[in-house]
Amino acid sequence: MLGVVVAWGTNYTVVKEVVGVMPPLAFMSVRFAIASVAMLALLLVVEGWKPLRLGVFLKLAGLGLVGNTLYQLCFVLGVANTTAANSGLLTAATPVMVAALGAVLGVERLTRPLVMGLSLAVVGMVLVVAARGPAMGANTRLGDVLILGACACWAIYTVGIRSLGNEVSALQITAVTMLTGAPGVILAGLPAVLELSPGSVHGGAWVGMVYTALIPLVLGYFIWGRTVQQVGSARAALYNTGVPVVAALTAWAVRGERPTPFQALGAAFILGGVVLSRRK
Structure with a gap:
């Protein structure tokens, strides 16, 4: 999962370059x-x-529609209609949504160390992202709502995986949900693809495209599903809080966006929350 955090965190910079x-x-x-x-x-x-x-297949197909089709549409259109800072700040709600939904549906038991660690890590995540200067307003409202919708979709997808137990392998879960969710995603972007001139996209962008498809998406989703099966949805979601830290460090290294003291403090909170959550 630490590898997934690195892949998802660096993915923000790669995607920003490609789009x-x-x-x-x-x-x-x-x-x-x-x-x-x-x-x-x-x-x-x-x-x-x-x-x-x-x-089981119908359940996986439903999770594919929620966790892939709807999630991707909400996320991409949300980012397009709000600021990067807003989208990063609002995604801090994801681990909380996952833990709450899992507890309500009875598929997750929330221990005191897990709740304390989750709370500490979410505060750290907010500090990391808030340092970029979020600005909520009427001009970002649609995007903000869509980002929250994406968070809800990811929470449903994650808890849904957990509810399957070990009846289906993590690889088959990832494959079936991706294959059933992909048609909607592909068709939604097909008009834009048909208008695209391949010559206008340089080689580096195509390399970045392949990277984001194979590493953060294929490998990342597979490891995510396996982790949810092994340690539970709430503890797996806790790792999401580390993604903004990696994203900030990557932006510093590649784009020269220097981290602030608040981001360093937030990173410490996140690490402390992960360590605390592992206590029995």
């Missing part, structure tokens, strides 16, 4: 097409296709 030369919806569509093919190939090579009970 600078490619429309966001076209990026989303091509990225998911690449990821879906790669995920299917990985499943067939590693495990082969194993038949699923109809009820």
Whole structure:
């Protein structure tokens, strides 16, 4: 999961560079097409296709629509209609949504160390992102609501994985949810893809596109699903709070965006929360 945190954190900078030369919806569509093919190939090579009970397949298909189709649409359109700082700050709600939903549905038991660690890490995440200067207003309201919708979609997806237990492997969960969610994502961005001139996108952008499809998406989703199965949705969601820290460090190294003292303090809170959550 630490590797996933690094991949997702650096992904913000990579995506920012790619969408600078490619429309966001076209990026989303091509990225998911690449990821879906790669995920299917990985499943067939590693495990082969194993038949699923109809009820399990329908549940996975529903999770695919929520955790891939709706999530990607809300996230991409949300970022396009609000500031980067706002979107980062609002995603701090994700671990809380995951923990609360898991507890309400009875698939997660919240221990005191986990709740304390989660609270500390969320405060740290807010400090990291708030240092960039969020500004809520009428001109960002639509984007802000869409980002919160994306957070809710990710919470439902995560808790849904947990509710399946170990009946289905993490790889098959990731593959089926991605394949069932991909058509909606691809079709939503298809008009932008058809208008795209491949010659207008330089080679570095295409490399970045392939990277974001294979590492943060295919590998990241697979490890995420496996972690949720092994340690629970609430504890897995706690790792999400480390993503802004990596994103800030990456932006510093690549784009020269120097971290602030508040971001350093927030990083310390996040690390403390992760350590605290591991207590019995």
